[in-house]
Amino acid sequence: MPPSDQPIPPATFWILFALATGDKHGYAIMHETQKLSDGQFQMGPATLYTTIQRLLESHWIEEVSGPEDGDPRRRYYRLAKRGKSALHREMERMDALVRKSKALRLWPVESRS
Amino acid sequence: MTGTLPLSSRIYDRLLVFYPEDLRRDYGAEMALVFAEDLAASRREAGLRGAFRVWRRALVEFFRLAPPHWAANPAVRVPAIMLAFSAFSRGIDLALLFARGAQARLHFVALIPMLSTLAVPMAVMWSCRDRALTELHLTAGER
Numbered sequence: 242m243p244p245s246d247q248p249i250p251p252a253t254f255w256i257l258f259a260l261a262t263g264d265k266h267g268y269a270i271m272h273e274t275q276k277l278s279d280g281q282f283q284m285g286p287a288t289l290y291t292t293i294q295r296l297l298e299s300h301w302i303e304e305v306s307g308p309e310d311g312d313p314r315r316r317y318y319r320l321a322k323r324g325k326s327a328l329h330r331e332m333e334r335m336d337a338l339v340r341k342s343k344a345l346r347l348w349p350v351e352s353r354s
Numbered sequence: 355m356t357g358t359l360p361l362s363s364r365i366y367d368r369l370l371v372f373y374p375e376d377l378r379r380d381y382g383a384e385m386a387l388v389f390a391e392d393l394a395a396s397r398r399e400a401g402l403r404g405a406f407r408v409w410r411r412a413l414v415e416f417f418r419l420a421p422p423h424w425a426a427n428p429a430v431r432v433p434a435i436m437l438a439f440s441a442f443s444r445g446i447d448l449a450l451l452f453a454r455g456a457q458a459r460l461h462f463v464a465l466i467p468m469l470s471t472l473a474v475p476m477a478v479m480w481s482c483r484d485r486a487l488t489e490l491h492l493t494a495g496e497r
Contacts, residue, residue, distance in 0.1 A: 267384050267385075267387075267388045268387070268388045268391045268392065271388060271392065272395075283411060284411070284415075285389070285392075285408070285411040285412045285414075285415045286384075286385040286386075286388040286389045286392070286412070286415075287373065287377075287385065287412070287415040287416065287419050288415055288419075289385075289388065290377060290381040290384065290385050290388075291377060291419065293381070294376075294377060294380065294381065312387075314383055314384065314387055315384070315387070316384060
């Protein structure tokens with residue numbers, strides 16, 4: 242995982258963001274990231290699971306048991322305390338960037354047409 | 355066209371063997387499941403264009419993630435280098451043969467021993483693939 246002052250990679254950010262809205266299995270995470278990003282960010286199963294693997298190792302997310310009647314092949318994931326604070330740090334970083342660019346009148350970008 | 359979905363899933367299952375072993379062991383079955391669900395949903399929403407999008411994404415990921423793993427794995431790297439070297443040297447032999455203006459029949463006869471030397475590294479690579487496939491099926495069966 243990147244140091245706390247560094248931006249987190251897009252796949253990591255969107256997975257944490259998707260899990261912030263509730264526990265989910267892999268496909269639901271993929272679907273939620275597309276919805277949250279308005280289709281701007283899309284990933285396949287390999288990116289999804291290499292990132293999930295890393296996030297589990299870093300204890301940013303944790304595996305939880307799914308519903309009793311759910312598909313036994315699915316595993317469910319939950320945002321852990323560390324992941325939540327990393328997500329908040331990233332959002333604060335983005336917010337500071339937007340505020341700074343507004344103060345410098347660089348944002349919103351004016352239309353060139 | 356629904357018959358293409360199981361075929362796509364089978365092809366994706368086969369591609370999984372080229373991913374890092376720990377990823378495949380821990381998440382291979384789920385990756386295949388997510389791919390199949392994504393493909394089915396994209397087909398429903400956008401038809402063939404949707405399926406193409408899912409495949410394109412899967413292949414981009416494949417070429418981004420799998421080759422660094424091959425390069426780090428001696429079981430795949432060594433036979434791959436042997437195969438590349440063998441193919442390169444056979445190519446040079448063949449080019450020299452043509453450059454000398456040999457008869458067409460001679461070209462054909464010379465090709466057989468040349469191409470047969472490719473068989474050894476190819477067999478080694480094939481055995482690696484078989485071993486990886488067996489591992490994948492074993493771990494998928496455990497789930």
